[in-house]
Amino acid sequence: MKKLIDNVEDVVNDALEGFVWAFPEYLHRVPGTHVLVRKRPKADGKVGIVSGGGSGHEPAHGGYVGYGMLDAAVSGEIFTSPTPDQILEGMRAAHHGQGVLLVIKNYTGDVLNFEIAQDLASDEGIETARVIVNDDVAVEDSLYTTGRRGIAGTVFVHKIAGAIAESGASLPAVQNGAQMVIDNVRSMGFALAPCTVPQAGKPTFTLAETEMEMGIGIHGEPGTHRQDVKPAHELAEFLLEQIAQDLKLEGGSHVACLINGMGATPLIELAILAKNVGTWLTAKQIAHDVVWMGEYMTSLEMAGASLTLLRLNEELRKWLHAPCDTPALRQGVGYDY
Amino acid sequence: MTTEQFVQLWQCFGTVVRAHQEHLDDLDRAIGDGDHGTNLTRGLGKMQDLWKDPIDTERNLADLSKKVGMTLLSTVGGASGALWGSALVKAAPVLPSASACDDETLVLWIETFVSNIEERGKAQVGDKTMVDVMRPAVNWLKASTQEGSARLPVLRELARQWSEDTKDLQARRGRASYLGARSIGHVDPGSFSSALWWACVDRVLGG
Numbered sequence: 001m002k003k004l005i006d007n008v009e010d011v012v013n014d015a016l017e018g019f020v021w022a023f024p025e026y027l028h029r030v031p032g033t034h035v036l037v038r039k040r041p042k043a044d045g046k047v048g049i050v051s052g053g054g055s056g057h058e059p060a061h062g063g064y065v066g067y068g069m070l071d072a073a074v075s076g077e078i079f080t081s082p083t084p085d086q087i088l089e090g091m092r093a094a095h096h097g098q099g100v101l102l103v104i105k106n107y108t109g110d111v112l113n114f115e116i117a118q119d120l121a122s123d124e125g126i127e128t129a130r131v132i133v134n135d136d137v138a139v140e141d142s143l144y145t146t147g148r149r150g151i152a153g154t155v156f157v158h159k160i161a162g163a164i165a166e167s168g169a170s171l172p173a174v175q176n177g178a179q180m181v182i183d184n185v186r187s188m189g190f191a192l193a194p195c196t197v198p199q200a201g202k203p204t205f206t207l208a209e210t211e212m213e214m215g216i217g218i219h220g221e222p223g224t225h226r227q228d229v230k231p232a233h234e235l236a237e238f239l240l241e242q243i244a245q246d247l248k249l250e251g252g253s254h255v256a257c258l259i260n261g262m263g264a265t266p267l268i269e270l271a272i273l274a275k276n277v278g279t280w281l282t283a284k285q286i287a288h289d290v291v292w293m294g295e296y297m298t299s300l301e302m303a304g305a306s307l308t309l310l311r312l313n314e315e316l317r318k319w320l321h322a323p324c325d326t327p328a329l330r331q332g333v334g335y336d337y
Numbered sequence: 338m339t340t341e342q343f344v345q346l347w348q349c350f351g352t353v354v355r356a357h358q359e360h361l362d363d364l365d366r367a368i369g370d371g372d373h374g375t376n377l378t379r380g381l382g383k384m385q386d387l388w389k390d391p392i393d394t395e396r397n398l399a400d401l402s403k404k405v406g407m408t409l410l411s412t413v414g415g416a417s418g419a420l421w422g423s424a425l426v427k428a429a430p431v432l433p434s435a436s437a438c439d440d441e442t443l444v445l446w447i448e449t450f451v452s453n454i455e456e457r458g459k460a461q462v463g464d465k466t467m468v469d470v471m472r473p474a475v476n477w478l479k480a481s482t483q484e485g486s487a488r489l490p491v492l493r494e495l496a497r498q499w500s501e502d503t504k505d506l507q508a509r510r511g512r513a514s515y516l517g518a519r520s521i522g523h524v525d526p527g528s529f530s531s532a533l534w535w536a537c538v539d540r541v542l543g544g
Contacts, residue, residue: 054414077379079370080414108511112419112457116410139515146514199375200362219370221512222519 001201008198012055012077019062023327026066030093034075034086036062037093042071047165047174048094051103051158052087053110054079056197056300057218059328064155067333068324069162070103071096078197078300079219081109087117091126099127099171101178103157105150106134107219129175133157135187135308137246138215138224149217152260152297153185153308156320159329163322180316186243189306190235191216191223191262195299214238218262218299218306232269236276239307244284247311251285256320258308259291263298265305270294273305290320296328339437342541343401344388349537351381354530364526368513373417373526380413380422396436402429402446416458416511417527420467424453440485443542444478451475458510465508465520467527470499474535489543496535500528 005011016034020027028039042048051061052074061073071094076082091100100121104114111132118128135153161178169177191213194203197220204220207213215224230238249255259274261267274293281288289312297306310316323332338346354361354377361374384405402425410422428450432438438446451471460466462473474496481488501524508520511527 076414077372077376080372080376081416081419083411083414083418085411107416108458109414109416109419112416112423113414116419116423140517146510146512149515197371200366200371202366204366204371217512217515219512221370222368222516224515224517 063328066326
């Protein structure tokens with residue numbers, strides 16, 4: 001295993017320290033915790049937003065802490081949900097008198113730990129609400145499974161819920177907005193090469209030189225099936241067909257797109273994927289409004305990508321274009337000079 | 338069960354899980370994300386640190402159950418930390434605030450603990466989770482009370498077998514459920530660590 005680390009045990013702690021050192025104008029670490037909060041807290045009287053999950057998804061989640069997005073991000077060990085006491089610390093820090101919304105990705109561990117934290121926060125008198133992101137169409141959604149996973153579409157939830165909260169909306173209004181994103185966002189991804197969790201020291205799965213894994217999540221777990229590597233346009237088409245079918249997209253729809261690298265995919269390859277997404281959307285007469293391309297929700301050094309489409313209505317479009325200023329996403333911020 | 342036995346039981350679990358850490362990670366790598374052994378080892382290690390100084394050992398079973406639960410809840414992470422931890426906290430009031438309890442209370446404690454795991458995890462037997470070992474083990478324990486501690490070596494073997502039997506199941510809960518039919522053919526790591534716990538129950542309370 002070759003990794004740019006000091007000690008396997010210290011990976012998460014050291015990375016959090018590095019984030020705070022590199023973005024001092026944005027981030028503050030709650031002492032003795034794995035919680036990153038806004039350096040300049042949100043004004044009192046606004047709803048706080050807390051997200052988080054295992055580490056290894058950088059820039060998620062600490063990279064989205066800042067104006068117009070998250071108030072606090074809670075990091076667990078690599079690919080492991082944070083514990084309830086840590087999430088509670090995040091909720092305390094994010095609470096500015098109007099309650100706290102938890103953004104949870106649909107994994108058993110995350111849901112359990114965030115639910116327990118929510119109970120603890122309620123006991124302290126903090127008003128709480130939660131949404132559960134489940135955008136991954138690779139996974140069958142059925143009553144007999146844990147349901148779909150939450151993957152890169154989560155970043156759209158951060159962005160839009162954050163904008164609504166910043167406007168001074170109530171906790172139910174912020175929750176409804178976040179849920180509206182979840183109802184309209186779908187994603188799917190693939191891996192060309194697996195990743196290695198530092199503590200495990202070996203890859204989470206192995207692929208032959210000509211193989212790829214389709215329908216992967218963001219924790220190095222195997223996907224839905226294995227196949228021979230295909231050209232970018234075939235991959236784009238396959239993923240978009242799955243997503244569009246699930247969203248029931250038709251000609252005339254408006255969408256926002258996220259072309260997300262899994263950690264070790266060069267931008268030139270993401271751009272080729274993006275070009276093919278554009279070609280496909282044009283052919284289907286689906287209009288795109290916002291495109292994000294880059295690393296937004298990674299899986300350590302996995303090679304591969306995911307595509308996310310968010311079906312837009314006027315309201316979602318408005319919040320999507322609202323300003324935000326975080327280490328990983330900055331837009332529409334005005335300056336006085 | 339005495340407080341000494343309680344501590345021995347969890348010390349045993351910590352030691353046995355550490356010895357099987359790599360195997361648990363390998364099982365998890367096949368159908369999950371490969372950290373089940375690492376996570377449990379980390380949390381149980383923190384728990385063992387609680388008892389480094391024997392003078393500090395609690396003389397109260399209810400407090401011990403809560404203390405172990407809170408430690409696991411805040412150090413293991415993932416689903417297993419939430420399940421083991423919150424179940425131990427919730428089951429703590431069943432134990433007396435005293436240094437020993439009778440067998441009936443012990444079984445009730447385990448039963449409460451397992452019911453909480455089922456509720457929190459919304460899992461039942463056949464879902465390919467730790468419940469596939471925990472639930473039949475509690476039921477078997479309740480159905481064989483007259484045999485006393487002599488029955489524990491038998492239960493230990495049964496638990497190992499119930500874990501092995503998860504191989505043929507398709508996962509319906511937890512991360513392995515995303516694999517659908519591809520989860521068949523692998524032992525569930527949570528069921529394996531649960532069987533290790535029952536081995537410790539036998540080692541400390543059996544015979």
